[in-house]
Amino acid sequence: MKYVYLFTVASLIIFSACKKSDYLDIKATDRPPLSAQVSFVNARTSNTGIQFWTFTQQITTSLLYPGQASPYLATTYGNVQINVTEGTGSSYTVSRQFGNSATYSASGGPNGPIATYYHTVFAAPSTNDITKDSLILFYDDLSDPPASQAKLRFVHLATQTGDLQVSLYDGTTPKSLSAKVSYGSAANGDINGSAYSLGPFTNVNAGTISIVVSPANNLKSLVIKNNNLTNIKLEAGKIYTVFLHRVAGEETVAADWIVEK
CATH class of the missing domain: 2.60.40 (Immunoglobulin-like)
Structure with a gap:
């Protein structure tokens, strides 16, 4: 029985080593990156075109003017800071962190963009002060x-x-x-x-x-x-x-x- 037991353990070690080697052979590039899909919309009162950013990465590729929307763009998901700049400027006219609250609140906002899901983010005047901008996120059900x-x-x-x-x-x-x-x-x-x-x-x-x-x-x-x-x-x-x-x-x-x- 002792020899059978030793043989079994040895077989498990060999089998485990092979499985581990197979796993390590999978390259990170073989896994498709996850992202949220977001359409960005300009609903501001200013005539100046704007760009949208997540953290320090610019997401839109051309200026959006009032009434214009971008196509759905691959965007960071989860706890995400979305920012807006005017024209060619680099200063944020509005910045909001999405994903830092489990439920909607005026200060915390709803949950952030969800990987593989579709969303729309509007830049619009603030409810309490129309001279300032706000950001509003909607979750989009694009089922037929x-x-x-x-x-x-x-x-x-x-x-x-x-x-x-x-x-x-x-x-x-x-x-x-x-x-x-x-x-x-x-x-x-x-x-x-x-x-x-x-x-x-x-x-x-x-x-x-x-x-x-x-x-x-x-x-x-x-x-x-x-x-x-x-x-x-x-x-x-x-x-x-x-x-x-x-x-x-x-x-x-x-x-x-x-x-x-």
Whole structure:
């Protein structure tokens, strides 16, 4: 029995050595790097173009002007500091750390970007001081909509307009997207809930639609500068985000569209 036992131990040592050698033969370059996918959007009131950074690494490759969005870009995930610079400058106009809080809070923010997931980060005026910028992160569910439908998200970033109500018309019965959308929020989004409830998309019938936006208190109509909310053609299977933002130096607001997928 002693000799059998010794032989077994020796076999295990040889087997373990072979397995360890096989593991060490795997190169780090053989493993695909993990990253989050983030689309960056300029919803500021300044006409100056901006760049987005994570820590000291510039992520966007060209200046984004008001109403413009980048494609989804591979970005650091987890606890991430996102920064914004103007023009060719190097000073940060706004900087925010995402990922340093398990739940949403005004100071800590939501969890940071998640590896292999999709997100949108808006640069927009601060809620309490429109002369300063803030950063808002949404988690994007880019799963396909049902057959013959599109997915639509409405984001309110138009300063000094108060809470908004949003309805969709497709030629028949108007459909309420949200009775109340607060500044800095998406319709039907729950900023106090789980990360995945932030900035949700709504399934809508594909075809030609119009969106009507008015103050939640119904005291006055909302003037949309570029009339981008009427006779919109939504393609089946596509995913869209529409966001309102204040036009620099004017009383009107603009509506711009992002085709997410």
